[in-house]
Amino acid sequence: MSTRSSGVGEYELSPVKFSRLTRRGVLLGLSGSQLIVVGIGAMALVVSLYVGGGASLLYVAPLLLMCAALAWVSVGGRKLVEWLPIVARWGWRSTGGQLLFRRRIVKPRPAGTLALPGDAARLRQWVDVENGAVMVHDPHQATLTAVVGVTHPAFILLDPLEQQRRVTSWGRVLATACRSGRIASVQVMERTLPDSGKGLAAWWSQHGNQDDSWTSTTYGELIDRAGPAGERHASTVSIALDMKAASRAIRAAGGGNRGAAAVLRQEMSTMSAALRAADLSPSDWLEPGDLAVILRSAYDPGVAGALERHGDLGRDLATAGPVAVSESWSSVRSDSAHHCVLWVSEWPRSLVYPGFLAPVLLGSGVRRTFTLLYTPMRTDQAARDIRKKKTEYISDAAQRQRIGQIEDAQQSAEYNDVLQQEADLTSGHGILRATGLIAVSAPDLDELERAVADIEQAAIQASCETRRLWGQQAQAFSVAALPLCRSV
Numbered sequence: 001m002s003t004r005s006s007g008v009g010e011y012e013l014s015p016v017k018f019s020r021l022t023r024r025g026v027l028l029g030l031s032g033s034q035l036i037v038v039g040i041g042a043m044a045l046v047v048s049l050y051v052g053g054g055a056s057l058l059y060v061a062p063l064l065l066m067c068a069a070l071a072w073v074s075v076g077g078r079k080l081v082e083w084l085p086i087v088a089r090w091g092w093r094s095t096g097g098q099l100l101f102r103r104r105i106v107k108p109r110p111a112g113t114l115a116l117p118g119d120a121a122r123l124r125q126w127v128d129v130e131n132g133a134v135m136v137h138d139p140h141q142a143t144l145t146a147v148v149g150v151t152h153p154a155f156i157l158l159d160p161l162e163q164q165r166r167v168t169s170w171g172r173v174l175a176t177a178c179r180s181g182r183i184a185s186v187q188v189m190e191r192t193l194p195d196s197g198k199g200l201a202a203w204w205s206q207h208g209n210q211d212d213s214w215t216s217t218t219y220g221e222l223i224d225r226a227g228p229a230g231e232r233h234a235s236t237v238s239i240a241l242d243m244k245a246a247s248r249a250i251r252a253a254g255g256g257n258r259g260a261a262a263v264l265r266q267e268m269s270t271m272s273a274a275l276r277a278a279d280l281s282p283s284d285w286l287e288p289g290d291l292a293v294i295l296r297s298a299y300d301p302g303v304a305g306a307l308e309r310h311g312d313l314g315r316d317l318a319t320a321g322p323v324a325v326s327e328s329w330s331s332v333r334s335d336s337a338h339h340c341v342l343w344v345s346e347w348p349r350s351l352v353y354p355g356f357l358a359p360v361l362l363g364s365g366v367r368r369t370f371t372l373l374y375t376p377m378r379t380d381q382a383a384r385d386i387r388k389k390k391t392e393y394i395s396d397a398a399q400r401q402r403i404g405q406i407e408d409a410q411q412s413a414e415y416n417d418v419l420q421q422e423a424d425l426t427s428g429h430g431i432l433r434a435t436g437l438i439a440v441s442a443p444d445l446d447e448l449e450r451a452v453a454d455i456e457q458a459a460i461q462a463s464c465e466t467r468r469l470w471g472q473q474a475q476a477f478s479v480a481a482l483p484l485c486r487s488v
Contacts, residue, residue: 134286192232193231377433
């Protein structure tokens with residue numbers, strides 16, 4: 001992007017455009033699962049004609065209709081065949097009693113584990129002896145994650161030139177993650193939290209004239225009552241070390257979790273320097289108590305304000321998880337709140353300016369967590385992926401031309417996006433796969449549906465399309481609301 005001067009002290013921001021969600025299939029726009037279903041139907045048709053002739057079509061017609069419906073009928077933005085694994089997994093978890101989680105209070109958890117439900121129960125904590133930061137180890141995915149809090153000025157209040165400079169600087173931060181080759185993912189999480197009033201109380205205790213007068217007493221009571229009714233925003237950046245990609249460096253550093261922690265410290269130092277260069281203010285990397293408060297507040301929003309006002313409470317990772325979790329097809333309930341996770345399925349297709357997400361991020365009255373999960377791709381891997389996509393697009397276009405099928409505008413736009421990615425990669429930029437998730441929380445189901453409707457409307461104003469993750473709410477919530485660089 002570039003900034004162009006239009007006068008003395010006046011600047012114009014350059015709009016940007018996002019790549020489309022590719023809908024290219026294996027053959028003629030059909031995905032692998034669709035081709036399998038169509039192949040089964042075609043095979044059944046050929047066998048029936050060969051064995052029984054035209055009279056046998058009456059018996060095989062239900063199977064052909066079912067295959068056609070599975071391959072081409074859409075429900076909720078997905079083909080029926082794409083719903084099969086989700087429904088099958090949901091049914092398997094339902095029969096196995098895995099939709100309910102209740103903490104065993106009497107039976108303690110193994111030392112070093114996080115008290116989280118579902119597949120997040122496998123996560124382990126590792127406290128770095130060098131800086132005291134907590135690192136979360138996922139033994140199945142072979143990742144080690146660290147989290148840092150970030151503060152920043154209000155972006156929309158900056159002048160256009162400063163906005164443009166900060167956007168460019170943030171691009172350099174993401175490029176740093178791409179060049180390393182050892183980063184599995186980067187998660188940016190922005191949360192709305194009920195303001196505990198701790199800042200107001202601290203200011204009043206330091207600067208207030210507490211002389212026991214009527215004015216002083218009334219003002220102090222007002223701060224105590226009005227503070228917790230406010231709302232504040234908190235941002236974190238998490239980086240996950242790919243222990244397989246960094247295996248050589250880990251062995252050189254001593255091996256095991258200690259060696260992985262040493263390698264991750266290098267990435268943490270690089271990320272901190274990149275954040276400061278982007279005019280962001282990173283805090284110290286989170287310690288176990290800080291991460292425990294975030295986890296507890298995500299599952300039990302009702303105690304978030306109390307935990308912040310009383311800094312010594314709820315800072316044990318062994319007890320930071322939920323007491324009870326109940327998952328339904330459309331939402332998940334944990335402790336004091338109901339939650340629903342939305343997936344940003346389409347980013348703006350038209351030109352937009354930086355700050356286009358303001359309706360989603362700055363809307364008040366809704367408790368939500370916005371997560372951007374970046375997956376860096378190595379330069380050689382990204383180049384191979386782009387060449388593969390180009391070859392597939394060209395071969396599909398030739399096949400469509402051979403059978404007389406017309407090329408539509410969406411296919412041309414997706415091919416142009418691939419060419420733009422190739423040009424950006426050639427210019428030295430990194431390629432990242434971005435996933436956007438929004439976790440909405442409310443004290444009851446009716447208020448949750450109203451909050452979800454508000455977020456969906458705000459996403460429309462931001463030129464984005466959102467979809468509810470039916471049948472995947474519990475797993476999606478652990479990804480969207482927890483800064484642990486997990487995937488769904």
